[in-house]
Amino acid sequence: MIKEYFKDVFSGIASLLRGMKVTLSYFVRPSTIITQKYPENRAELKMFEAFRGEVVMPHNENNEHKCTGCGICEINCPNGSIEIISKFEVGEDGKKRKVIDQHIYRLAMCTFCGLCIKTCPSNALAWGQEFEHAVFDRTKLTKVLNQEGSTVQKGVKE
Amino acid sequence: MEQTTTKREDISSIDYQEFVINMGPQHPSTHGVLRLMLKLKGEIVEVVQPHCGYIHRGIEKMCEHITYPQTIHLTDRLDYLSAHMNNEAVCLLVENALQIEVPERVKYIRTILDELTRLASHQLWWCAFGMDMGALTTFFYGLRDREKILDIFEKTTGSRLIQSFNVPGGLMNDIHKDFQKEVKEFIKYFRKILPEYDQLLTGNVIFQQRTKDIGILTKEDAINFGVTGPSGRGSGFSCDVRKIAPYSAYPYVKFEEKLQTKGDTFSRYMVRMHEMWESMNILEQLIDNIPEGTHAVKMKPIIKLPEGEYYQRVEASRGEFGVHVISDGNKTPYRFKLRSPNFMNLSVMHHISRNHKIADLIAISGSLDLVIPDIDR
Numbered sequence: 001m002i003k004e005y006f007k008d009v010f011s012g013i014a015s016l017l018r019g020m021k022v023t024l025s026y027f028v029r030p031s032t033i034i035t036q037k038y039p040e041n042r043a044e045l046k047m048f049e050a051f052r053g054e055v056v057m058p059h060n061e062n063n064e065h066k067c068t069g070c071g072i073c074e075i076n077c078p079n080g081s082i083e084i085i086s087k088f089e090v091g092e093d094g095k096k097r098k099v100i101d102q103h104i105y106r107l108a109m110c111t112f113c114g115l116c117i118k119t120c121p122s123n124a125l126a127w128g129q130e131f132e133h134a135v136f137d138r139t140k141l142t143k144v145l146n147q148e149g150s151t152v153q154k155g156v157k158e
Numbered sequence: 159m160e161q162t163t164t165k166r167e168d169i170s171s172i173d174y175q176e177f178v179i180n181m182g183p184q185h186p187s188t189h190g191v192l193r194l195m196l197k198l199k200g201e202i203v204e205v206v207q208p209h210c211g212y213i214h215r216g217i218e219k220m221c222e223h224i225t226y227p228q229t230i231h232l233t234d235r236l237d238y239l240s241a242h243m244n245n246e247a248v249c250l251l252v253e254n255a256l257q258i259e260v261p262e263r264v265k266y267i268r269t270i271l272d273e274l275t276r277l278a279s280h281q282l283w284w285c286a287f288g289m290d291m292g293a294l295t296t297f298f299y300g301l302r303d304r305e306k307i308l309d310i311f312e313k314t315t316g317s318r319l320i321q322s323f324n325v326p327g328g329l330m331n332d333i334h335k336d337f338q339k340e341v342k343e344f345i346k347y348f349r350k351i352l353p354e355y356d357q358l359l360t361g362n363v364i365f366q367q368r369t370k371d372i373g374i375l376t377k378e379d380a381i382n383f384g385v386t387g388p389s390g391r392g393s394g395f396s397c398d399v400r401k402i403a404p405y406s407a408y409p410y411v412k413f414e415e416k417l418q419t420k421g422d423t424f425s426r427y428m429v430r431m432h433e434m435w436e437s438m439n440i441l442e443q444l445i446d447n448i449p450e451g452t453h454a455v456k457m458k459p460i461i462k463l464p465e466g467e468y469y470q471r472v473e474a475s476r477g478e479f480g481v482h483v484i485s486d487g488n489k490t491p492y493r494f495k496l497r498s499p500n501f502m503n504l505s506v507m508h509h510i511s512r513n514h515k516i517a518d519l520i521a522i523s524g525s526l527d528l529v530i531p532d533i534d535r
Contacts, residue, residue: 115231
């Protein structure tokens with residue numbers, strides 16, 4: 001009985017020491033540290049192509065985008081975070097055409113499901129790699145994706 | 159268990175006051191907003207009554223108003239630690255209903271991501287379970303290794319936890335070019351680390367005494383209560399959906415369904431530890447053999463399921479996750495019922511933690527690995 005009691009005590013201490021050995025072994029292996037110094041490494045911290053930071057509308061050098069204002073992204077968005085305001089414009093051939101006025105994107109409501117980007121027929125939307133979204137005023141989270149004065153690229157199907 | 163019963167009788171002769179306390183909804187050991195109403199006699203738990211609904215979002219009802227591709231982003235938010243499997247259930251259901259055969263590449267990638275999700279989930283469970291028992295070190299070690307999986311996810315799927323990567327008909331985008339290399343590196347790394355987990359916690363004498371013979375769930379009770387996943391397998395209930403009804407690339411791989419027969423907290427712990435080894439075996443069989451091809455088949459812009467009832471189940475990291483859809487031929491489901499594993503696992507709480515101490519209740523709830531948003535939905 002007493003023998004078993006002491007056996008239990010010593011095997012218990014041995015098991016604790018085995019655990020401690022693992023922890024202590026990390027003290028002498030600084031190469032296993034994986035923490036990043038975040039605000040300091042901002043310059044080299046680049047996210048990947050697929051990273052879902054925010055929805056953006058890429059513009060080319062002539063301030064042209066591919067969005068035709070068809071509204072498929074607005075229909076597919078499950079939370080109503082996209083709103084498209086369109087306007088009528090007289091084209092070169094004298095015909096009235098519906099073009100996009102404002103592509104409103106509410107980042108605060110977005111769940112990053114990616115359906116707008118996947119379903120866009122003209123690939124006008126893409127993921128942005130920005131991840132620092134904290135702002136002091138929440139109205140800043142409502143963004144207009146098409147830049148001011150931008151037009152639709154030629155050759156994009158209506 | 160016998161010991162505690164005799165002790166309880168001793169205590170009752172002293173006439174301790176019975177009292178009722180609320181554990182939660184803001185208790186760190188319930189891992190979320192779960193409220194357990196406990197009727198205690200001294201330190202001994204007599205009745206455990208779970209009160210659900212603190213994080214009820216009405217996901218089933220919301221799903222009746224949105225289209226099938228849109229449900230993906232809601233099933234993510236049930237059991238956020240097995241988001242990928244939950245999505246897969248919906249996708250498989252839609253694909254089976256429309257009789258669409260997805261490319262082999264999609265099946266392989268889905269299975270690989272499933273197993274990575276399971277690994278990440280079990281790692282988080284391991285570190286949180288250790289912390290419930292008072293071992294803070296495990297928390298850091300578990301999270302450190304989980305970070306490596308999340309980095310792999312981030313590169314391929316774009317997000318770390320709630321991925322929304324499955325879409326009906328395939329995947330959102332193709333895998334990152336480094337994906338295979340990184341998964342192989344991770345397996346190599348984690349095979350070395352997993353024995354360290356055992357040294358740190360499994361063999362620990364305090365941990366063993368707190369888990370062995372605590373919260374015994376018999377096989378019959380596991381079946382009666384519908385306890386699936388590692389918690390059910392700890393009682394010897396063979397319930398692995400990957401074996402019973404294989405889906406995706408599971409028919410192509412060889413793996414063992416790990417069972418324990420005792421049914422106590424320690425067996426549930428050991429099942430999960432063994433499952434991590436099995437997950438790595440599955441990953442190793444698949445990672446080099448991903449076939450070439452497209453990452454998605456072209457689907458119609460508006461998906462309408464034919465009229466009828468559909469059910470699809472998958473093995474999530476906590477048990478069998480099922481989706482039951484009744485369609486009336488529209489683009490939105492008529493009824494969207496979810497069978498979430500955690501709700502069933504919670505139902506057994508009172509049954510197995512009666513006549514144990516409060517401290518054992520923490521161990522039991524930790525070993526059931528509850529995720530509260532999955533219970534309330």
